[in-house]
Amino acid sequence: xxxxxxxxxxxxxxxxxxxxxxxxxxxxxxxxxxxxxxxxxxxxxxxxxxxxxxxxxxxxxxxxxxxxxxxxxxxxxxxxxxxxxxxxxxxxxxxxxxxxxxxxxxxxxxxxxxxxxxxxxxxxxxxxxxxxxxxxxxxxxxxxxxxxxxxxxxxxxxxxxxxxxxxxxxxxxxxxxxxxxxxxxxxxxxxxxxxxxxxxxxxxxxxxxxxxxxxxxxxxxxxxxxxxxxxxxxxxxxxxxxxxxxxxxxxxxxxxxxxxxxxxxxxxxxxxxxxxxxxxxxxxxxxxxxxxxxxxxxxxxxxxxxxxxxxxxxxxxxxxxxxxxxxx
Amino acid sequence: xxxxxxxxxxxxxxxxxxxxxxxxxxxxxxxxxxxxxxxxxxxxxxxxxxxxxxxxxxxxxxxxxxxxxxxxxxxxxxxxxxxxxxxxxxxxxxxxxxxxxxxxxxxxxxxxxxxxxxxxxxxxxxxxxxxxxxxxxxxxxxxxxxxxxxxxxxxxxxxxxxxxxxxxxxxxxxxxxxxxxxxxxxxxxxxxxxxxxxxxxxxxxxxxxxxxxxxxxxxxxxxxxxxxxxxxxxxxxxxxxxxxxxxxxxxxxxxxxxxxxxxxxxxxxxxxxxxxxxxxxxxxxxxxxxxxxxxxxxxxxxxxxxxxxxxxxxxxxxxxxxxxxxxxxxxxxxxxxxxxxxxxxxxxxxxxxxxxxxxxxxxxx
Numbered sequence: 001x002x003x004x005x006x007x008x009x010x011x012x013x014x015x016x017x018x019x020x021x022x023x024x025x026x027x028x029x030x031x032x033x034x035x036x037x038x039x040x041x042x043x044x045x046x047x048x049x050x051x052x053x054x055x056x057x058x059x060x061x062x063x064x065x066x067x068x069x070x071x072x073x074x075x076x077x078x079x080x081x082x083x084x085x086x087x088x089x090x091x092x093x094x095x096x097x098x099x100x101x102x103x104x105x106x107x108x109x110x111x112x113x114x115x116x117x118x119x120x121x122x123x124x125x126x127x128x129x130x131x132x133x134x135x136x137x138x139x140x141x142x143x144x145x146x147x148x149x150x151x152x153x154x155x156x157x158x159x160x161x162x163x164x165x166x167x168x169x170x171x172x173x174x175x176x177x178x179x180x181x182x183x184x185x186x187x188x189x190x191x192x193x194x195x196x197x198x199x200x201x202x203x204x205x206x207x208x209x210x211x212x213x214x215x216x217x218x219x220x221x222x223x224x225x226x227x228x229x230x231x232x233x234x235x236x237x238x239x240x241x242x243x244x245x246x247x248x249x250x251x252x253x254x255x256x257x258x259x260x261x262x263x264x265x266x267x268x269x270x271x272x273x274x275x276x277x278x279x280x281x282x283x284x285x286x287x288x289x290x291x292x293x294x295x296x297x298x299x300x301x302x303x304x305x306x307x308x309x310x311x312x313x314x315x316x317x318x319x320x321x322x323x324x325x326x327x328x
Numbered sequence: 329x330x331x332x333x334x335x336x337x338x339x340x341x342x343x344x345x346x347x348x349x350x351x352x353x354x355x356x357x358x359x360x361x362x363x364x365x366x367x368x369x370x371x372x373x374x375x376x377x378x379x380x381x382x383x384x385x386x387x388x389x390x391x392x393x394x395x396x397x398x399x400x401x402x403x404x405x406x407x408x409x410x411x412x413x414x415x416x417x418x419x420x421x422x423x424x425x426x427x428x429x430x431x432x433x434x435x436x437x438x439x440x441x442x443x444x445x446x447x448x449x450x451x452x453x454x455x456x457x458x459x460x461x462x463x464x465x466x467x468x469x470x471x472x473x474x475x476x477x478x479x480x481x482x483x484x485x486x487x488x489x490x491x492x493x494x495x496x497x498x499x500x501x502x503x504x505x506x507x508x509x510x511x512x513x514x515x516x517x518x519x520x521x522x523x524x525x526x527x528x529x530x531x532x533x534x535x536x537x538x539x540x541x542x543x544x545x546x547x548x549x550x551x552x553x554x555x556x557x558x559x560x561x562x563x564x565x566x567x568x569x570x571x572x573x574x575x576x577x578x579x580x581x582x583x584x585x586x587x588x589x590x591x592x593x594x595x596x597x598x599x600x601x602x603x604x605x606x607x608x609x610x611x612x613x614x615x616x617x618x619x620x621x622x623x624x625x626x627x628x629x630x631x632x633x634x635x636x637x638x639x640x641x642x643x644x645x646x647x648x649x650x651x652x653x654x655x656x657x658x659x660x661x662x663x664x665x666x667x668x669x670x671x672x673x674x675x676x677x678x679x680x681x682x683x684x685x686x687x688x689x690x691x692x693x
Contacts, residue, residue: 042517142607156608157380186379186544188605191588195604213518216590220597239594257522259551261589262596265570268526269551272519275487 001072002030003207004054004175009067011046011053011231019281023049025231026067028306029224033174036201036208038222038239040215042254044276046231047211051179053077054209055094056084071175090120093168097180099160103152109136109163110148116170135166139196158189165196172204179211194221215258219243224313227251230276230287233306236315247309247321249294286318294320333506333538334368334391339400341383341390345613358613360386362562363400365639368506368555373532373539375553375570377546377585381609383562384542388508391540392424393417405505422452425499429511431491435483441494442479448502464501471531472497489520496527500535508540513548525552546589550574558582561620562612564639568647578642578649578658580625606667619651626664627657 011024024046031037039047052058053065056076069076071091076084088094096102104112113135114128123131129148136144139162152160161181168176178197182190198221201208210222218225218239225242227235227250235248246252256270273291283289289299298319306317341361346352361383368374378384390397393409402409404424412420428434435444445465449455466476472493483491492512499507512528513521529552531537543549549556550570558566558573558581566579577583584603591597605624610616616623622632631652639650656662 042519158608186609187546187588188379188584189608190590191602191604194590195602214590215518215592216597219592219594220590243592243594254518255592257519258592259522259525259547260591260593261547261550261574261586262591262593265551268529269522271522271526275489275517275520 002070003033003035003072004031004209005068005070006030006050006054007068007070009050009053009069010065011049011058012064012066014062014064021281023231024053027226027228027231027233028067029226029233029236031175031207031209033207034201034205035224036210036222038218038225039209039211039228040213040218040225041228042213042276044230045228047213047228048179050228051094051177051209051211055088055092055177056081086120089116089168089173090171091173092175092177093171093173095161095164095168095176095178095181098184099157099164100152102164103160105152108149108151109155113148113163113167113170116167120171132166132170135170136163139163139166139169140192141166157185158192161185161189161193162196165193165200169200169204169206173206175207175209176201177209177211180213181210182217183212183214190217197221215243215255227254230282232287232317233315234288234317236306236313237309238312238314241311241314245324247316247324248288248318249292249320249322250288252322253293294322296320331370332367333370333405334540335401335403336367336387336391337365337401337403339364339387339390339402340398341386341395342398356613359562359615360612361390361397362615364559364562364564366557366564366567368538368540370505370538371532371536372554373541373552375549375556376540376542376559377544377549377556378559379544379585379609381561381612382559383612384559385510387559388426388510388540388542391508392421392426394426419452422502423504424506424508425502425504427492427495427499427507427509427512430515431488431495432483434495435491435498437483440480440482444483444494445479445498445501448498452502454502468497468501471500471534472527487520488516489523492516492520492524493527496524496531500531504537506538506540508542510542511544512541514543514545521548528552546585558585561609561615563620563650564648565621565651566647566649567639568645572645572647576647576658578647578654579621579651580627580657581621603664624667626667627653627662628667629653629662 007028009024009027013021013023027050029037039050041047054069058065065077110129110132113132114125117123117128117131118125133144133148136147141147141159141162182193185193194217200206212218222239225237225239226233227248229250235251246255253270253272257272259269284303285301286299286304289295296319304317304319306315308315339361340363342357342359344354345356345358347355364387376384386395389395391402397410446455449461455461465479469476469478474493513524516524525548532539541549541552553570556568556570556573557564560581566582577586584605587601587603607624610623618634618636619632622628635652637650637652639648642649642654653662
């Protein structure tokens with residue numbers, strides 16, 4: 001049984017005097033214990049809104065969240081706010097993109113880590129701080145005893161992200177949601193943080209939902225990858241399948257438009273016409289159709305369903321997919 | 329076309345750290361750029377990579393004297409740039425233009441695209457002939473792939489990629505010879521990034537431009553650059569052409585950087601050997617003695633703390649490297665050793681996750 005089962009999640013933003021905007025349109029995916037699942041897409045594809053909706057962190061006013069978010073048979077969307085607060089931080093941890101704005105600038109780091117333990121495990125301040133020290137040590141922060149008394153601005157970016165990971169892991173959650181955890185970091189620091197995450201997942205069996213725009217990060221980390229476009233999952237596959245044979249024209253185009261370190265230099269990159277925001281509101285049928293090279297008449301008008309493919313865990317939302325590469 | 333356009337020799341940009349209430353005392357310096365020498369040939373793309381805080385942007389700005397260099401010489405096409413005074417310098421800037429990272433904050437939101445583009449022409453008194461200006465605006469917008477209807481619109485009306493095109497158009501309109509592009513694509517989405525990278529390539533082909541591209545993304549830099557310079561803590565540690573740098577990285581930092589860049593291919597990712605660097609960049613206000621990289625270098629030796637290695641030609645391939653032991657590391661005579669982040673408690677036996685050297689695991693499903 002999956003640990004987290006998101007079914008037909010829909011988030012509609014309703015602003016006064018504006019057309020309702022469907023930011024997430026029927027996203028569904030499942031996470032098994034110990035599995036790493038990736039949500040990939042460009043800005044505006046709804047990946048962050050998906051994660052906020054799962055955690056119940058979207059503002060109450062101005063939006064409507066429907067669907068089911070089953071965490072071990074409990075629908076998180078139907079929990080009372082106080083019950084949800086008990087779960088957040090205890091069963092589900094979250095790591096955000098920008099560690100500086102997710103840490104409180106006027107509270108010492110130690111208290112911010114200890115707070116989680118006091119809140120969820122009823123520990124005393126003393127005991128919580130002791131454990132906070134161990135946590136900082138475990139995520140590779142040198143001299144944790146001193147760092148406990150320091151404020152976020154005294155730490156480097158990589159160090160802050162490690163602290164945030166320590167907070168997220170404080171109560172040994174069974175699910176960790178990481179929203180662009182390395183985007184604000186340099187590559188060598190990114191490599192450190194990814195190695196840390198990978199190691200934690202391997203050792204503690206925590207399931208990880210990795211939200212990122214970086215296909216390279218996904219390639220090394222995720223078991224299953226969901227590609228999002230315009231609020232919908234357009235392709236899902238086990239990572240080896242996805243990168244070897246992307247079937248959706250968007251995935252295919254995206255993979256070819258990234259300059260690769262190991263590819264031949266020079267030449268032109270493949271480019272995808274236009275941008276996501278050119279076509280808001282997204283059209284009926286396939287939202288990618290206006291930018292797609294393989295667009296046919298069937299793509300426009302009727303909604304294209306997400307259909308399972310023959311590959312393991314695979315699914316695809318396309319009427320005219322890129323043909324599988326025939327081995328030469 | 330191998331004529332040298334820009335020659336930078338031992339350029340230093342130091343920022344004073346001031347302290348005191350009444351009298352500003354200088355209590356130290358941030359050695360943002362500390363002795364960089366490089367040359368850029370006409371028509372080539374020189375890529376400068378490094379992580380945040382390594383001084384790559386300061387170097388680009390120092391080249392245009394947007395920040396005043398502390399010492400060193402800059403020669404642009406035979407002109408000593410640092411000797412130019414006020415008005416001369418202002419007029420000279422027409423030949424070097426800059427493209428910035430964030431197109432939204434580098435474009436004035438209250439100026440229409442036309443006004444943004446004409447501003448540069450006005451500064452150089454090229455706006456008198458209305459018909460010529462029209463013609464110039466049209467051809468420039470055409471070159472960057474924007475319709476001429478954009479002239480009456482404002483920056484907020486465009487998407488990120490289009491805004492970056494406007495930024496490039498603004499740099500192009502004066503007909504510069506050198507364009508300094510500071511992180512031109514890092515704020516853009518992958519599919520848009522490809523459009524802008526291709527545009528920069530096309531413009532170089534059609535206008536014969538020379539680029540200095542400053543970026544942190546090694547994959548992008550390698551794709552567009554003829555020569556790549558790798559910077560670490562204010563100094564150039566290695567310089568080579570793009571293919572050679574990837575095939576034969578000599579400096580330990582370059583090796584770590586290359587191994588840290590994720591490649592979108594699971595089969596490669598699973599098998600790659602990773603050199604994980606310990607800790608963070610030291611403060612540029614208090615750089616380590618000797619080799620700047622020695623505190624994080626898995627190959628560091630006692631000599632590295634005493635002698636600061638100079639950038640020297642490694643062999644006749646033109647590859648330059650600032651490492652005492654480049655040859656020994658390349659031949660494998662010198663082995664990696666563990667580097668610990670400063671001040672880890674020796675009494676705890678917690679795993680030093682990410683702080684040591686962890687090879688990539690191959691046993692993931």
